[in-house]
Amino acid sequence: MKAIVCERYGPPEVLQLKDVPKPVPKDNEVLIKIHATPVTTGDSNVRDSVYVPPGLGPVARLMFGITKPKISILGGVLAGEIEAVGKDVDSFKVGDQVFGTTGYTLGTYAEYKCMPEEGVLALKPANLTYEETAVIPFGALTALYFLRDMANVRSGQKVLVNGASGGVGSSAVQIAKSFGAEVTGVCSTRNLELVKSLGADNVIDYTKEDFTQKGEVYDIILDTVVGKTSFSKCKNSLSQNGFYLAVAGGLNDLLQKLWTSKIGSKKVIFGGGEACEKKESLLFLKELIESGKLKPVLDRSYPLEQIVEAFTYAEQGHKRGNVAITLGHDDRK
Numbered sequence: 001m002k003a004i005v006c007e008r009y010g011p012p013e014v015l016q017l018k019d020v021p022k023p024v025p026k027d028n029e030v031l032i033k034i035h036a037t038p039v040t041t042g043d044s045n046v047r048d049s050v051y052v053p054p055g056l057g058p059v060a061r062l063m064f065g066i067t068k069p070k071i072s073i074l075g076g077v078l079a080g081e082i083e084a085v086g087k088d089v090d091s092f093k094v095g096d097q098v099f100g101t102t103g104y105t106l107g108t109y110a111e112y113k114c115m116p117e118e119g120v121l122a123l124k125p126a127n128l129t130y131e132e133t134a135v136i137p138f139g140a141l142t143a144l145y146f147l148r149d150m151a152n153v154r155s156g157q158k159v160l161v162n163g164a165s166g167g168v169g170s171s172a173v174q175i176a177k178s179f180g181a182e183v184t185g186v187c188s189t190r191n192l193e194l195v196k197s198l199g200a201d202n203v204i205d206y207t208k209e210d211f212t213q214k215g216e217v218y219d220i221i222l223d224t225v226v227g228k229t230s231f232s233k234c235k236n237s238l239s240q241n242g243f244y245l246a247v248a249g250g251l252n253d254l255l256q257k258l259w260t261s262k263i264g265s266k267k268v269i270f271g272g273g274e275a276c277e278k279k280e281s282l283l284f285l286k287e288l289i290e291s292g293k294l295k296p297v298l299d300r301s302y303p304l305e306q307i308v309e310a311f312t313y314a315e316q317g318h319k320r321g322n323v324a325i326t327l328g329h330d331d332r333k
Contacts (some may be wrong), residue, residue: 003110005072009048010145012311015109017304020073023114030092030115031084035130038247039053039214039307039314039323040138040167043074043113050245050315063104075108075325079102079124079134089117092143097124099133101141101277109307120277125289133289136171140285140294142247143172143222145276149178150269151220151243155180159212160237163224165191166249167322170297172222173198178293184218186211192296194297194320212237224248231268246270295323303328 001022004015027033044050046064064070079099082092092098100121107113115121124133147153159176163169164185176183177199185200192203204211212233221234222245231244239246246268288294301324302310314323 002304003073004075004304006047006069006074007072008068011048012308012315014047015074015260015307015311017307018190020110022112024088025084025114026116027086027088028116029086030082030089030098030117030121032034032078032080032098032112032113032115033083034078034080034111034327035132036079036311036327037075037312037325038077038138038167039134040076040323041056042076043106044311044315045110046074047311064259071106073107075110075112075317076103076106077134077137078106078108078113079130080113083112086117091117092121097130098122099124099130099137099281101137103274103277108297110327111304112262118279120279120282122279122286124306125286127290129294131301131324131326132298135167135298135324136285136289136294137282139167139169139280139322140171140175140279141276142168142272143175144281144285145272146170146222146245146247147175147220147267149281150271151245153179153181155221157181157219157222158184158217158239159222160186160216160218161200161222161224162186162229163204163248164195164198164203165297166224167297167319168198168224170195170198170321171294172224173200175288176220176222178288181220184211184216191320198295198297203239216241218247221296231264231329235266241265247272299323301326 003020005018008014082096102272159181161169161172164173165187173183173185183200184202185195186204186206187195195203217230219239220243224247234244299319299321304327310323
């Protein structure tokens with residue numbers, strides 16, 4: 001099968017299209033023919049630490065490989081069709097259209113991927129294409145983890161999303177609205193209308209205003225922008241018992257989390273990663289999608305053969321929502 005192989009750290013050009021052996025499912029696994037997969041900040045970090053927050057670079061290298069990536073086929077999200085099942089698999093069958101995340105095993109920048117039946121895998125939303133489906137889980141699972149699981153977002157709360165037009169931010173706006181929160185989105189001038197269309201009650205153009213200087217107070221501030229703000233800058237914009245959700249948090253945010261867990265009523269929440277990836281959460285997102293409360297924001301799509309161009313574009317910092325990779329199958333299904 002064809003796959004994108006990353007054998008050294010570096011710019012997008014280190015990604016190479018190669019022929020590799022097609023995987024064979026174990027007794028408890030399914031073999032998925034991948035139709036679409038997204039370009040994510042997570043994969044940019046594995047490949048070259050592009051978005052690794054300040055102070056965490058060495059940690060990333062310990063996780064993914066000191067001198068080169070431990071896993072050569074990147075990609076952690078897929079949407080596709082089950083082609084084969086192991087003999088012990090009960091909940092999926094050949095022909096099922098599915099989507100899911102692979103955690104630290106990665107491997108979705110390829111034509112096929114094996115996943116365990118009990119993994120973070122579910123039937124694909126009926127109202128989306130493979131391409132549209134693939135771009136949702138990475139950002140939406142992250143947003144759901146921070147908003148619901150960590151901050152217990154609820155109706156009537158005021159939520160601010162910094163970076164509201166990005167992959168995580170665009171999902172966070174919609175998820176917070178689905179829980180009944182009043183949402184303010186912070187983005188650039190060109191994305192104000194997009195963020196409004198996602199349901200934001202208010203928008204702030206960061207090129208013209210600093211939300212921390214407006215005097216508004218929020219119950220939750222979800223920050224997706226690496227290195228641009230901090231808990232200390234946002235503290236006065238938080239209500240008593242408010243949460244600063246450091247989605248793109250660095251070492252300083254980790255220390256602040258430890259400190260605020262011991263003292264003060266305003267809390268820093270730091271973490272994410274594989275902790276966001278739960279089967280129950282994926283099924284919850286599927287319900288939101290099928291009820292029309294969560295929709296994909298797809299900027300561009302590229303074929304697998306143009307993955308270098310896809311990453312180059314995404315890492316310029318001007319994408320709206322998400323970038324998808326397609327694998328040459330009929331993605332109208």
